[in-house]
Every structure is written in structure tokens, then in C-alpha cells.
Amino acid sequence: MINASPTHPLSALLADVTVRQQHGPAAVAVSMLTLDSRQATPGTAFFALRGAQTDGHQFIAKAVALGAAAVICEELPAERSSDTTYIQVADSAEAMALMAATFYGHPSRQLRLVGITGTNGKTTCVTLLHKLFRELGYHVGLLSTVQNQIDEQVIPATHTTPDAIRLNELLAQMVGAGCTHTFMEVSSHAVVQHRVTGLRFAGGVFTNLSHDHLDYHGTFDHYLKAKKGFFDVLGKKAFALTNADDKRGPVMLQNTAAARETYSLRGPATYRARLIENAVHGLHLEVEGREAQFRLIGVFNAYNLLAVYGAAVLLGEDATEVLTILSGLTSAPGRFEPILAEKSRITGIVDYAHTPDALENVLSTIADIRQPSQQVITVVGCGGNRDATKRPIMANLACQGSSRVVLTSDNPRFEDPNDILRQMQAGVQTPDLGKVLTIPDRREAIKTAVALAQPGDIVLVAGKGHETYQEIQGIRAEFDDRKVLQEMFDLLGK
Ligand SMILES: CC(=O)N[C@H]1[C@@H](OP(=O)(O)OP(=O)(O)OC[C@H]2O[C@@H](n3ccc(=O)[nH]c3=O)[C@H](O)[C@@H]2O)O[C@H](CO)[C@@H](O)[C@@H]1O[C@H](C)C(=O)N[C@@H](C)C(=O)N[C@H](CCC(=O)O)C(=O)O
Numbered sequence: 314m315i316n317a318s319p320t321h322p323l324s325a326l327l328a329d330v331t332v333r334q335q336h337g338p339a340a341v342a343v344s345m346l347t348l349d350s351r352q353a354t355p356g357t358a359f360f361a362l363r364g365a366q367t368d369g370h371q372f373i374a375k376a377v378a379l380g381a382a383a384v385i386c387e388e389l390p391a392e393r394s395s396d397t398t399y400i401q402v403a404d405s406a407e408a409m410a411l412m413a414a415t416f417y418g419h420p421s422r423q424l425r426l427v428g429i430t431g432t433n434g435k436t437t438c439v440t441l442l443h444k445l446f447r448e449l450g451y452h453v454g455l456l457s458t459v460q461n462q463i464d465e466q467v468i469p470a471t472h473t474t475p476d477a478i479r480l481n482e483l484l485a486q487m488v489g490a491g492c493t494h495t496f497m498e499v500s501s502h503a504v505v506q507h508r509v510t511g512l513r514f515a516g517g518v519f520t521n522l523s524h525d526h527l528d529y530h531g532t533f534d535h536y537l538k539a540k541k542g543f544f545d546v547l548g549k550k551a552f553a554l555t556n557a558d559d560k561r562g563p564v565m566l567q568n569t570a571a572a573r574e575t576y577s578l579r580g581p582a583t584y585r586a587r588l589i590e591n592a593v594h595g596l597h598l599e600v601e602g603r604e605a606q607f608r609l610i611g612v613f614n615a616y617n618l619l620a621v622y623g624a625a626v627l628l629g630e631d632a633t634e635v636l637t638i639l640s641g642l643t644s645a646p647g648r649f650e651p652i653l654a655e656k657s658r659i660t661g662i663v664d665y666a667h668t669p670d671a672l673e674n675v676l677s678t679i680a681d682i683r684q685p686s687q688q689v690i691t692v693v694g695c696g697g698n699r700d701a702t703k704r705p706i707m708a709n710l711a712c713q714g715s716s717r718v719v720l721t722s723d724n725p726r727f728e729d730p731n732d733i734l735r736q737m738q739a740g741v742q743t744p745d746l747g748k749v750l751t752i753p754d755r756r757e758a759i760k761t762a763v764a765l766a767q768p769g770d771i772v773l774v775a776g777k778g779h780e781t782y783q784e785i786q787g788i789r790a791e792f793d794d795r796k797v798l799q800e801m802f803d804l805l806g807k
């Protein structure tokens with residue numbers, strides 16, 4: 314983690330940290346922070362984190378051998394170097410976040426930082442907010458699954474929410490570039506791993522909660538608590554905006570000190586909207602008494618638009634101006650992105666639906682806007698080394714909403730793709746068996762779906778959205794659903 318920040322005395326970096334034990338001088342100079350022993354150099358502070366795969370405490374000696382000036386850990390090693398200062402804390406990840414914020418000069422305090430959390434819709438909302446605030450004339454930062462941005466400058470993203478060191482480094486760059494606002498996704502992993510601890514948020518937004526990541530969180534209740542943890546620590550000057558129509562929406566705000574605000578398409582709320590039409594050319598909504606046409610499609614996007622509208626108004630923007638700009642915006646890449654076959658009028662849709670709820674929403678949106686003559690052919694897979702319990706559910710949902718389904722691979726990672734596909738097949742009900750094909754190679758699967766499509770039909774390719782790779786055994790090979798779909802339209806003369 315290279316940075317150009319000046320050197321800080323360790324004692325200054327510990328200002329917000331409760332130290333259990335200290336061995337060595339606190340005046341030692343720290344020029345870099347890292348959570349990876351392999352990145353340690355002289356002057357580095359190394360944080361020993363307990364991870365999902367391994368325990369960073371095992372690598373303390375390695376970091377010290379590479380010159381680490383300080384080690385922050387939960388358990389002190391028995392053998393210690395006299396050239397290194399050892400700090401024992403209750404939670405290394407928490408200490409890392411607090412120290413990273415101090416190291417980078419608390420950039421979140423110099424921005425209006427808004428975090429969006431929820432199972433689905435985070436990328437869509439932060440991307441819309443970034444575009445909206447750019448059009449409103451601000452310098453704006455973005456931290457999202459697809460990419461990070463400072464105004465129009467793109468900085469590739471490795472995570473939905475970066476680790477605390479990288480996150481504060483990026484926020485500091487945003488401040489340096491004159492940004493006044495930053496919109497970021499807050500994943501449940503990020504909350505649990507203290508990636509956002511110590512940041513000052515101007516607001517938090519909740520989209521929805523449904524089945525995902527049970528591999529990591531263990532139970533739905535733990536997953537809910539992770540999301541709620543974000544609102545629990547918001548300050549009293551912040552706003553907490555929640556989806557009143559989601560069963561878990563009100564729960565999120567139970568223990569927050571922030572101002573409680575709500576949005577709803579169904580009942581009373583701070584920000585209310587009414588669906589007038591969900592059509593192939595976009596949504597027609599009435600938002601707080603004003604009618605507006607939007608380019609985004611699907612009732613779920615009415616929620617995203619309303620959340621964005623509410624957040625913008627809570628940040629002090631003019632409601633009419635916000636609506637006018639929002640009505641012209643397009644969605645994030647790979648979210649209900651159309652790929653059209655000109656000759657055959659087949660509509661390809663690439664969408665990042667990788668959870669049961671997202672897939673159900675996308676398919677019901679297609680059902681709402683399609684003509685009765687249009688058949689829906691769905692290509693879908695489930696990620697490897699991720700929540701396996703969603704596999705049979707997603708296969709069944711694909712069958713419920715489609716005339717034909719091609720089950721295929723989606724980043725099998727270190728799992729055998731055939732195992733994943735067998736688990737998906739287990740969710741297919743007997744009457745649906747005839748409509749399902751299983752083709753592990755994603756390119757072949759898309760080709761087959763295009764070959765099956767009749768003129769005018771709809772081919773939904775779900776799960777990878779903006780992703781430009783297929784990850785197999787740790788290797789990412791180039792793969793873009795949008796390009797492959799277009800390639801197959803051309804190849805098959807559609
Ligand atoms: C499950 C998970 O969240 N893992 C994250 C976690 O890694 P980990 O717990 O597996 O780490 P580990 O391999 O056990 O290692 C423990 C510690 O030892 C250190 N180490 C390890 C080896 C060594 O030689 N030296 C050394 O110091 C590691 O740097 C680490 O600090 O901490 C790492 C550092 O921050 C992350 O990069 C890593 O993200 C992995 C790559 C990942 O795939 N995460 C996904 C699941 C994730 O975070 N997703 C969410 C979004 C989900 C959504 O959008 O819905 C996200 O925010 O991106």
C-alpha cells in the first residue's frame with residue numbers, strides 16, 4: 314500500500330486507540346500502513362488481522378524482518394525485536410481503521426460522505442448519486458463495486474468497499490482533488506471487518522435486505538446485524554434514510570443516533586412516490602406530487618431513484634432540480650443493460666442479478682414490460698466459494714420466470730463448476746426439467762440461448778453485469794457478457 318503521505322509518530326496515530334500493552338517507543342516514525350506482511354518495508358506499521366483464511370499474527374516476524382517499525386496486534390509474539398514497537402489492542406481491524414483515518418488526516422470529516430448499504434441496489438444508487446451531483450456542479454467521489462471515481466477519473470476497484478487503509482487513502486485523494494461529496498457502497502463484509510470504522514458519514518441509506526452472503530455471516534440474523542451495525546454508529550448530525558417498504562427497513566434505524574428518514578412507494582414516509590407506469594422505455598413516477606419520466610426500468614429501480622432523491626434532498630439540494638436531472642440519467646454499467654440484435658429484434662439484457670431477490674426482480678420486470686409473444690430465455694450461474702444455499706433457489710426462480718433456462722458457470726473460483734451446477738439443478742422442479750439445459754462453458758451457454766431465441770424474444774444473461782472476467786482456479790480470463798452476447802448475435806446472423 315504505497316502512499317505519499319508524510320511520516321507520523323506512532324504516538325499521534327494512536328490518539329483514538331485504546332492500547333492494552335506497549336513494548337518499544339511510541340515516538341517511532343511511521344511512513345506507511347499495511348495489513349499484508351509482504352508489503353512491509355522500513356517505517357511500516359503492520360496490522361496483524363485475524364482473517365477468514367489465515368491469521369495475520371503468523372506473519373508478524375516476516376513483517377519485522379522486512380523492517381516494520383511497528384506491529385499492531387491482538388496477541389503479542391513471545392519473541393520480539395528491539396527495533397520494533399509492539400502495540401497490543403483488543404481488535405486489530407478496529408485499531409487499523411482508526412489509525413488509517415488519523416494517518417490520512419480524517420478525510421471523511423472534510424467531505425459530505427454518504428454510505429449506501431443493503432443487499433441489492435447499492436451500486437445503482439451510488440452511481441446515480443455520483444452522476445447527479447456531478448450535474449449539480451460539484452466535484453464528487455465514488456466508491457463502488459464497478460469502479461472508484463474522482464469526478465470522471467476512474468480508479469479501478471478491487472472490492473465493493475476497500476479495506477480501511479485504501480479507503481482512507483482514496484478519500485484523502487478525493488479531498489485533495491477538491492471533492493465536496495463522496496458516495497460509497499458499504500458492504501456487510503466491510504461493516505464486520507471494520508473497514509468503515511472511524512469515518513464520519515453525513516448520511517446512511519438502506520436499500521433492502523434479502524438472501525445473500527450466508528456463507529460469510531452464518532445466519533440471516535447475523536447478516537441483518539452487520540447491515541444494522543452501520544446505522545448504529547452514525548452520528549447525530551447525520552441522516553439515516555431507510556426503505557419503509559422493506560420488512561427490515563425500520564429495524565435498521567432502531568438504535569441510530571442519526572435523524573431518521575424514510576422512503577416508500579406504498580405508505581406514509583418522509584419521501585413518497587407512486588408508480589404510474591413501468592414500461593420498456595422507462596419508469597413514470599409521481600414523486601412527492603410531481604410527475605416525472607425516468608430512463609431506468611423496473612419497480613426496484615423506482616426504489617433506487619426514490620432513495621437517491623431523498624438522499625439528495627437531505628443533503629440540501631433543490632427537489633425540482635434533482636428530479637429534472639434524475640429523469641435524464643442512465644443506470645450503472647451491467648444493470649439491466651440492453652444489447653439489441655438489429656435483424657431479429659431479439660432483446661439481450663445483461664444484469665448483475667446474483668442474488669435470488671435480484672433475479673426475481675429482474676424477471677418480474679421483464680414480465681411486466683414484455684409482449685405476450687416474446688419468450689424469455691435466461692442464462693444464469695452462481696459464484697463459486699460463495700453462499701451455496703442460494704444456488705437451488707436461483708435455478709428455480711429462473712425457471713419460474715422464463716420459457717427456457719440455460720444453467721452455466723459464474724466465477725467458479727476454486728470449486729468444481731459441475732458441483733455448483735448440480736446444486737442449482739437440485740432446485741429445478743420436475744415439471745420444469747424440460748425447459749432447462751446445463752452448459753458449464755458460459756460462452757457456449759450464451760450461444761445456445763441466442764440460438765434458441767426466436768425473432769423478438771428476450772435473452773437475459775444474469776449474474777455478471779459489468780464484470781469483464783471469468784474467474785476459474787484463481788485465474789481471471791477475459792469475459793464480458795455484453796461482448797459475448799453481441800458476438801453471438803453476429804455469429805448466428807441474428
Ligand atoms: C472474506 C473476505 O472478506 N476476505 C477479505 C479479508 O481477507 P481474509 O480474511 O480472507 O484474509 P486472510 O487471507 O485470512 O489473511 C488474514 C490476514 O493475513 C494477512 N497476510 C496473509 C498472508 C501473508 O503472507 N501475510 C499476511 O500478512 C492478510 O493480508 C490478512 O490481513 O480481508 C482482505 C483484506 O482486506 C480482503 O481482501 C479479503 O477480501 C476477499 C478478497 C474477498 O473476496 N472479499 C469479498 C467476499 C468481499 O469483501 N466482498 C464485499 C462485497 C460483497 C457484496 O458486494 O455484496 C466487498 O466489500 O467487496
Ligand SMILES: Nc1ncnc2c1ncn2[C@@H]1O[C@H](COP(=O)(O)OP(=O)(O)OP(=O)(O)O)[C@@H](O)[C@H]1O
Pocket residue numbers: 431432433434435436437438458473498520521613614616617647648649664665666667670671672674675778
Ligand atoms: N433496489 C433493488 N431491489 C432489488 N433488486 C435490485 C435493486 N436494485 C438493483 N437490483 C438488482 O440487483 C442487481 C445488482 O444491483 P446493484 O449492483 O445496484 O446492487 P449492489 O447492492 O451494489 O450489489 P453488490 O452487493 O454485488 O455490490 C441489479 O443488477 C438488479 O438485478
Ligand SMILES: N[C@H](CCC[C@H](N)C(=O)O)C(=O)O
Pocket residue numbers: 473667695696697699723724776777780
Ligand atoms: N459482491 C458479490 C458479487 C457476486 C457476483 C457474481 N458474479 C459472483 O462472482 O459470485 C460477491 O463477491 O459475492
Ligand SMILES: [Mg+2]
Pocket residue numbers: 435436437457458459473498
Ligand atoms: Mg455493488
